[in-house]
Amino acid sequence: MRVLVIALDGATFDILTPWLDQLPTLKKLHDEGAKASLMTTFPPITAAAWNSFATGKNPAKHGIFEFLQRREGSYDVETMTANHRKARTLWRILSDAGKNVIVVNVPVTYPPEPVNGSLVAGMPVPANRRDFAHPPELTQEIMQWFPDYSINATSVYIRGRAEDFLNDIRRELNQRLTVAERLMQRQDWDFAMIHILGTDRIQHEFWHCMDESHPKHTGEAPRYKNAILEYYQEIDRNLHRLLDLTDEKTSVFVISDHGFGPLHQFVYLNTWLLAEGFLVLKKNGLTRLKSLAFRLGFSPTNIYKLVAMLGLGGVRGGMDMGKRQQLLDMLFLSLRDVDWSKTKAYARGNFGQIFLNVKGREPEGIVEPGVDYDKTVWEIIKRLPNLKDPQTGQPLVARAEKRDALFNGAYLNRAPDIAVFMKEETYVPLGTADFPANTVAEAAVGNTGDHRFNGILVMNGYGIQQADLGEASLMDVAPTVLHLLGVPVPKDMDGKVLLSALTPDLHAVQYIDVVDESLPAARSPYSAEEEAEMTQHLADLGYLG
Helix, strand or coil: CEEEEEEECCCCHHHHHHHHHHCHHHHHHHHHCEEEEEECCCCCCHHHHHHHHHHCCCHHHHCCCCCEEECCCCCCEEECCHHHCCCCCHHHHHHHCCCCEEEECCCCCCCCCCCCEEEECCCCCCCCCCCCEECHHHHHHHHHHCCCCCCCCCCCCCCCCHHHHHHHHHHHHHHHHHHHHHHHHHCCCCEEEEEECHHHHHHHHHHHHHCCCCCCCCCCHHHHCCHHHHHHHHHHHHCHHHHCCCCCCEEEEEECCCEEEECCEEECHHHHHHHHCCCCECCCHHHHHHHHHHHCCCCHHHHHHHHHHCCCCCCCCCCCHHHHHHHHHHHCCCHHHECCCCCCEEECCECCEEEECEECCECCCCECCCHHHHHHHHHHHHHHHHCECCCCCCECEEEEEEHHHCCCCCCHHHCCCEEEEECCCCEEEECCCCCCCCCCEEECCCCCEEEECEEEEEEEECCECCEEEEEEEHHHHHHHHHHHCCCCEECCCCCCCCHHHECCCCCCCCEECCCCCCCCCCCCCCCHHHHHHHHHHHHHCCCCC
């Protein structure tokens, strides 16, 4: 038996279902197989989600919650890599069981781990690194095929230069398909997986073009109304390049790590925490001056809007991240202006993550673990319904959850202490940019589409029966693949085998007790310059506001 996984980052049934008649290959897989809305992790971020897919475990078991995560013993962040993952991956388990694997460009797989087969790492990878594949000689071979081989996203949408962006993601699509195709042709594989990043990128950048109700559906946007559909059609036309290399004993999965939808408003939790007194600023002269300017409207988002209004577009990615951060820290309020000796909570990361300033965990923590911790958590949760849209006065928060309601595992202490969920998904909490604005919510800048919790799962081929599963978990895919390939499922996986999607003639599920994985201590593979480069790259993609 074989399994082929086609990963369309950010794909969502919300737009694919109405388009299926125009996507004949996906329609055939969808209509004749099993399907489910695939619920992702909190936060619904690529780094956390693909690691939960790969391990079958929630982020508190594998340790990765974000691309940029707080460095132990610091308030600063570092970029997450494969070295930070604390659980074995699907391809590692398969390799150890003697299966031959091919993995192409799945995010957060750099540096590439040794596998029984081939692995090409996915974003983020420093531009000058030539060690992004296993076996090592595969890197050089790929660079001979494509001297400009694209691992990271290389561009963003800039008004007047839309074709540059579209050409970039088309080039990336062809490169990844070609690499996967050539490896599958020459390698005797049991498991193959290819990751397509362009679906995520075009939905982030072009959602307003497709969506006539979007506030930014203006100017040249209507001209590119069909750009997202046309990109999916290009994928659909090219899937035969992989499907033709399968046989009657192959199971095919089409999955995404999260869904997608329109983005209208950013919600700034640090601004709210400051207003509520959970976050306190220093009293020195410079911070007082910046605080006064902040209250008067001198903020990064207002400057960004002014620059855009003056026609100086292309500011995204236009400044070195190190210099940008220095400028932000010098001119605007930032977490460097926070008085940690009086601060109980702060926001860090995307999609509503609030952290307490815990004694013994944060370097200057003041919230005592135990009673004080619980009291502070509940006080914040109790006040979150007071978070309202300053324009409409409508409450923004649907609910807030304590971390242990969402996560369990050895790395629970790395999880956000409070997870905040919005009433309207067009409002996205952004905590990575410190204090972007002096209001708690305002029109989003940059991306016009953003992540949702409902990804896609389509299963077809050997061992799969026609079924509508309703809803499944992203963590269910790994144990299901292991079962199809006759490999025991580790008992500590959070996901379950999707038996209702499988034909009854398959063998019974086998399980294996958890073994000591003996994973090395987390160590960044990046130099200081490369860390800055990766932060810059993630900022350009919108992960830093």
